[in-house]
Amino acid sequence: MVGFDQVTKTYGSVRAVDGISLRLYPGETVALLGPNGAGKSTTLDLLLGLKHPDNGTVSLFGGTPREAIVAGRVGAMLQSGGLMDEVTVAELVKLACSLHPKPYKPADVMARAGIAQIADRKVNKLSGGQAQRVRFALATAGDSDLIILDEPTTGMDVSARQSFWATMREQADQGRTVLFATHYLEEADAIADRVLVLHRGRLLADGTAAEIKAKAGARRVSFDLEGAIDEAALRGLPFLTSIDVSGQTVRIQSSDADATVHALYGLGVYPRNLEVAGLGLEQAFVAITEAEEAKQS
Numbered sequence: 001m002v003g004f005d006q007v008t009k010t011y012g013s014v015r016a017v018d019g020i021s022l023r024l025y026p027g028e029t030v031a032l033l034g035p036n037g038a039g040k041s042t043t044l045d046l047l048l049g050l051k052h053p054d055n056g057t058v059s060l061f062g063g064t065p066r067e068a069i070v071a072g073r074v075g076a077m078l079q080s081g082g083l084m085d086e087v088t089v090a091e092l093v094k095l096a097c098s099l100h101p102k103p104y105k106p107a108d109v110m111a112r113a114g115i116a117q118i119a120d121r122k123v124n125k126l127s128g129g130q131a132q133r134v135r136f137a138l139a140t141a142g143d144s145d146l147i148i149l150d151e152p153t154t155g156m157d158v159s160a161r162q163s164f165w166a167t168m169r170e171q172a173d174q175g176r177t178v179l180f181a182t183h184y185l186e187e188a189d190a191i192a193d194r195v196l197v198l199h200r201g202r203l204l205a206d207g208t209a210a211e212i213k214a215k216a217g218a219r220r221v222s223f224d225l226e227g228a229i230d231e232a233a234l235r236g237l238p239f240l241t242s243i244d245v246s247g248q249t250v251r252i253q254s255s256d257a258d259a260t261v262h263a264l265y266g267l268g269v270y271p272r273n274l275e276v277a278g279l280g281l282e283q284a285f286v287a288i289t290e291a292e293e294a295k296q297s
């Protein structure tokens, strides 16, 4: 099990991680979301023992991050992890396997990462997406219990992303914990069992994607109106949190969609193509982080 207990990490006056406590369990696929500078990379660095908390403790499988890494229990794929320049893909993968206490066969690792066909290519001649696949191979060179991925699919094409996530799903199904930081909210929505929302170093939300959407507490309502649209009257609708009028189409967000729609009919208009839907994870994320910004300012 992976644990953060009241962990704080500051850089000068910046609280990159501010009193975070959480537990991660075997078999979980966990997405770490947050705007730029929220503290995602710092959180992952603390887990990997690359940075040390000012206060609080980080524990991995009952020991320190360093002990877990030495025991081969952690595989990681970092954003800018440099790859050695003058070696081939196969040489680099072999090296990673040889350093892992519980290694897989290099050929299997390369096949899984979809890099068998570029095995003989020099690492410094790879495209961005290919280099990303090689980083993925290095993170899965052996049988680790925790896989940490920082923005793993940046630069990958659609098919690389699909096979990447299928592999990660398999890893979690086999009881491993997969923790990934991402800015692709659709990926988090589709893949993660659990979503953590960080904001200025604090954990604002922790739950399933459905729970995070419910926490944002708003729903989308869209409809078309004929003729001139009285925008001022629409803005007066109860529970409205945002409105966008484009041509004859009106899109609103409401914290009580039922009451808003009821009042809409009370305006004497006839909305066509009325749709009421929950927020997507992206809109929920924006709503949660903006509400926090408003609270702090």
Ligand SMILES: Nc1ncnc2c1ncn2[C@@H]1O[C@H](COP(=O)(O)OP(=O)(O)OP(=O)(O)O)[C@@H](O)[C@H]1O
Residues within 6 Å of the ligand: 011, 014, 015, 016, 034, 035, 036, 037, 038, 039, 040, 041, 042, 043
């Ligand atoms: N070595 C450092 N020295 C000083 N400040 C730092 C350092 N590393 C990070 N920070 C600051 O700490 C905060 C958190 O940074 P971090 O890189 O963890 O955020 P992030 O959520 O990963 O951001 P992004 O989405 O942009 O990658 C930011 O305000 C950043 O400027």
